[in-house]
Amino acid sequence: SAVISQKPSRDICQRGTSLTIQCQVDSQVTMMFWYRQQPGQSLTLIATANQGSEATYESGFVIDKFPISRPNLTFSTLTVSNMSPEDSSIYLCSVGRSSGTIPDTQYFGPGTRLTVL
Amino acid sequence: AQTVTQSQPEMSVQEAETVTLSCTYDTSESDYYLFWYKQPPSRQMILVIRQEAYKQQNATENRFSVNFQKAAKSFSLKISDSQLGDAAMYFCALMEYGNKLVFGAGTILRVKS
Numbered sequence: 560s561a562v563i564s565q566k567p568s569r570d571i572c573q574r575g576t577s578l579t580i581q582c583q584v585d586s587q588v589t590m591m592f593w594y595r596q597q598p599g600q601s602l603t604l605i606a607t608a609n610q611g612s613e614a615t616y617e618s619g620f621v622i623d624k625f626p627i628s629r630p631n632l633t634f635s636t637l638t639v640s641n642m643s644p645e646d647s648s649i650y651l652c653s654v655g656r657s658s659g660t661i662p663d664t665q666y667f668g669p670g671t672r673l674t675v676l
Numbered sequence: 677a678q679t680v681t682q683s684q685p686e687m688s689v690q691e692a693e694t695v696t697l698s699c700t701y702d703t704s705e706s707d708y709y710l711f712w713y714k715q716p717p718s719r720q721m722i723l724v725i726r727q728e729a730y731k732q733q734n735a736t737e738n739r740f741s742v743n744f745q746k747a748a749k750s751f752s753l754k755i756s757d758s759q760l761g762d763a764a765m766y767f768c769a770l771m772e773y774g775n776k777l778v779f780g781a782g783t784i785l786r787v788k789s
Contacts, residue, residue, distance in 0.1 A: 560723075580735055592776065600777045601767060602721075617776075655754075660712055663709050663728070666722035 561586060561654050563668035571644055571674045580671045582652035583638045586631035590655035590662050593625070596670075597648045605650075608635040642675045649673070678703050680770050682780035687748075690788050695752045696743075699768030706730075709771045710744065712753045716764040724766070727751065734759045735744050755785075763787040 562585040572578050582591065591608040605625055606614040614627035629635045639646050651670045655662025679702045689695035701710070713758040727735045727744050732744050739759075743752045755762055770778040 594777075596719075602777070604776045604777075607776065642754070651711050651721060653721075662773070664711075664723065664726055666723060667713075670719045670721075672719065 561588065561656060561666050563652065563654060563666060564669050566575070568669065569672040569674075574643050574675055576642055577640045578638050578642065578673060579637055579651075580650055580673075581662065582635045582637070582668055584654050588654040588656070588673060589632070591629060591635045592636045592653045592655070592665065593627060593635070593644040594595060594651045594653065594667075595648045596651065608637075633668045638652060639673065642673075644675045647673060647675045678770050678772065678778040680768055680778050680780035682783050684770050684783045685782045686786070688768075688788060689755070690758060690785045691758055693758055694754060694756045694760055695785065697755075697766050697768075697785065699751045699780055701749050701751060701752070701768070701770045701780075703749075703770060703772060705772045707772070710742075710751045711769040711771065711777070712740070712742070713767045713769060713779075714764045716768065724782070725753065752784075758787050760787050760789060767786075 566581045577610045593605040594602040596602045604617050605620045606616045608627050608629040610629045626638045649670045651663040652668045656664045686765045708729045710727045714722045714724050725737045739756045741754045765780045765782045769777045772775050
């Protein structure tokens with residue numbers, strides 16, 4: 560598995576502001592992902608954070624709203640920009656681990672609970 | 677496109693009894709992985725059990741086991757000797773080779789003492 564930490568664990572923000580969430584892993588990983596979990600809902604992938612290149616976004620998510628950085632193999636950030644109450648969710652990072660060369664399992668960080676007023 | 681369906685929004689089980697959570701999925705790939713994750717109120721996503729599609733043998737982890745029916749695209753989770761600490765939201769998830777996770781809607785499991 561992997562030890563994954565996220566900061567902050569929770570925050571309450573005003574609409575129109577931005578929040579940057581950090582994800583730190585205790586070992587180098589090839590693949591890191593960011594998910595959103597809206598209240599009472601399942602998890603939806605926002606993007607895959609690629610080290611050294613631009614993130615790969617899923618349909619419905621755009622870089623201007625959710626810019627992602629991946630400066631090295633142990634760290635990534637997700638920014639939620641120009642927030643509205645609809646952005647109130649839990650944001651989770653995950654890392655891919657493998658028993659071979661291709662990631663075949665994902666482990667999750669503890670999540671960041673964001674409330675936008 | 678991958679889809680995962682959990683048809684049971686909520687289940688209840690008596691402590692020490694056995695419960696089965698259902699999951700069906702759809703994928704066009706022959707190589708993929710299936711997972712059950714547990715999310716207690718703390719919101720931490722905890723990996724419960726993992727199944728490789730190319731393995732016919734059902735995965736087991738202590739009190740947790742799966743019934744994997746590849747032809748039927750069914751992947752149920754059986755929890756034996758249920759404990760109060762098993763109460764949580766359970767998500768079934770599908771991952772195609774090296775790719776993203778697609779989650780079902782989740783099943784809330786309540787454990788009665």
